[in-house]
Amino acid sequence: MTDLENKIIERAENLLESGEAARVVGWKKGEFYFDPSPAEFDSKEQLRDFVYNGFCGANLSKYLIQVSKKPGKTAVFLKPCDTFSLNQLVKEHRVNRDNIIAIGIECNGKLDIEKIKEKGVSAVTEASETGKEVTVSSLYGKSVMNKEDILLIKCLTCKSKKLVGVDETIVLGEMEEAPSDRFEEVEKLEKMTEAERFAFWKSQLSKCIRCNACRNVCPACSCVKCVFDNPQSGVAAKANDDEFEEQLFHIIRAFHVSGRCTDCGECSRVCPQRIPLHLLNRKFIKDINTCYGEYQAGEAADGKTPLTDYTVGDVEPNDVFNAGVRK
Amino acid sequence: MIKVDRTKADGMYAAISEKMPLFIPVKSAGEVNYAPWEKGADVSLDTLKTVKSAKDFFFPQSETMMRFKAEGKKIEIIDDRKEVAPFVIFGVRGCDYRSFDILDKVFLQEPVDTYYKERRDAAVIVTMACAKPEESCFCSVFGIDSADPKGDVTCYADDKYLYFKSNTDKGAKLMEIIGAFGTEGGEKEVEAQKKNTREIMEKLPFTHLDLSVFKPENLNKLFASEEWASLSEACLGCGTCTFVCPTCQCFDIRDFKTNDGVIRFRCWDSCMYSDFTQMAAANSRTTQLQRYRQRFMHKLVYYPSQYGGTYSCVGCGRCVNKCPQRLNIVKVIKRLGDKEND
């Protein structure tokens, strides 16, 4: 157990024991080292299964929509990018912030077990991180891997190590900034010709099995009833006319969360076909920055947002049209 | 047994696909799924688990069932299905091959689902023996021998060769094509591989999962278990587990209006979705706990009760790998097994 994990569990224990929190939301040990699940802990006994390791990639903020309605306070552990999601949910009045004790915790990027498996290492029993290296132990021995090679996609381009809007923090060391600039990937797509870009998205989105994992995990997708689940909407089709029709679902979703998406990257993490869905959202973020000035959703739980407020300096719709469609 | 040098595999695929459509695991946009073989396809025969299972061939994600045309008060029903031509599915692992039996029990019991049956009858199945099962595999729990699956033809592979053995008449016909690309032999290598695979299987972490509590007489006890609440708490209610599962067979039937009449189609549905049991005025499963419980009770208790004790799980481990929040059937089996075994 790392010092960080120790500290976190200690804090969870005393929040529960002191009665400050009725429950703690964190990650629970799975069958392996690499498969913890989000979970609620109500007692010290239950905390025996609490883990915080390199595989705790799941963002816990969306669970707070439901959990914050329960009686008593809920303490939650949030990684830097997760704190943006909570802030955004509070801003949208989805989570009652008064019922939450938000504890920001250290994160240096989370690992992707699939990437480790692709390197030929299976039956992983532990992964200990030292700087840019990860020592992965498995039933078949140890191997040292370059951390950058096995990070979750979302962590390769982490937007920030800031812990925003939290009540307290548990950070033991210096958090390293992300390995690469998150807009570089978008620029790559922008530089493609229209035909190339279409081919890229077609090959990616054709893999979609419409499991709705991206939508259901997304903290910005907090509608009580999604338009795509509403038989009265006329767009609730569960089947496609052709293999590329899923683009509609994903593009509409990207539009709907634009200006609200904090770029937490959960959509790409959960996709069973590993479609880089975050790139759609990130394109919107980049364009919003260009058109309306730098803006990071979830950085604050209040204040104005670029797409819902008018300012004199706002870009003219015609300029957007020219920049996009006519290019 | 026919032994084919792997360098000749593409030629063999080409020869098969000249006779009939050949579907095989192909890597596209980074993921391996079944796709029609075509020249230059990035065939990935050694991939243990395609993202989507092989059930799609018989029970596709969506299909047109019939069309309707209306004129005034009259309706015409049009069933313009074409005869399904024979096709080959190449590379079906033992787990997915067993899933066909499980689907058969549902779709081929009276009244027979002819949409399913037509495709089932037209398929020539080449199974693929596993040489390197991984930690999420637990097919042996369900009595599946991944080292030696059946099907019309069995294919065994090592780094250098593919070995083929025919098991049926359909298989023998396919072997006529395959035979041209190889030579007799390979029995010794294959036997060694089987032994090795079985040894690995024996050591895998889930191989000795205890299913003894999951029997029809425990239905109500398991249904009432307090464990469902914590087992399901992180469930997102997405359909990932359902859609990657080779045995999930629930479907929806819907109508789609077009400019040229109405299409009635059938598509996969998921008991994890909130509208699965929604009626005009009531819903029998309103919470995610109920929906989560339904999925696993169906696989481990209801289905066995309906179909002579067979579990509706083949231990392929796709849900273990793909659940976004890492919930899966193994956790259910272990927890209920621990808590509800007297």
Add this chain to the structure above:
Amino acid sequence: MINEHLIPSIGVITDIRRDTPDVKTFRVLGLDGKKPFEHKPGQCAMLSVPGVGEAMFSITSSPTNEEFMEFSIKKCGCLTEVLHSLEVGQQVTVRGPYGKNFPVEGEFKGKDLLFIAGGIGLAPLRSVINYVRHYRKNYGKVVIVYGARSMDDLVDINEIKTEWMNEPDFNVYLTIDRPQEGWDGHVGFVPAYVKELGLDPTMTAVLCGPPIMIKFTLQGLLELGFDKSRVYTTLELRMKCGIGKCGRCNVGDKFVCKDGPVFRMDELDELPDEY
């Protein structure tokens, strides 16, 4: 054409009768002018308006009716709303019959029968009541307790008054929830009425109506000394295929479309409480 159970046949609506403000009874015939198919009392059929959807309805007419098939349908969702807007002559699609019927040739034979219905719950019972009338000598005395919100909500009141009430050894008790001008009959909920009537617990009972009515009526019957093994009801869950394949209408290991919709109360006790 291939014999595919999921492909329906054409049904023609030859008569529409308004029973209550939100219930209409539709008479359906095949294209050949005959009944679309034979059925047994309590069985159901899938009706659809292409482009709107398909749903399961209980067949209201008795199998002994050799001329036509009828469905009493309450307006409560998309499809039923469209059905209510249809005119005579309109074609729909129909397939069936589905499900297990009431044991009219088995356990019901020679027995005194008690039918208890609430609102549209009379629909599936009409089929069996009229069957019993047809084969009157095969059954003992018949008691019917039927209640609705108001006198306007009593389905098929004409048939009840002109035919059932005049049938020998038929006792029909009607009740409405609240007093109403022009109503001189009993006022009160069905469960309470059943208890007031002090019915003979050796009768074989059939309950059909909203879940809440069934729950409290069953309690009342048990207090009167009825045995669950002689009390029947019908369940309704969402269905798509009607043949036990689409996987959504199950209660535990039973499919309502195939193993139901008729269940005996002691059988239901064996199943999880999820309906």
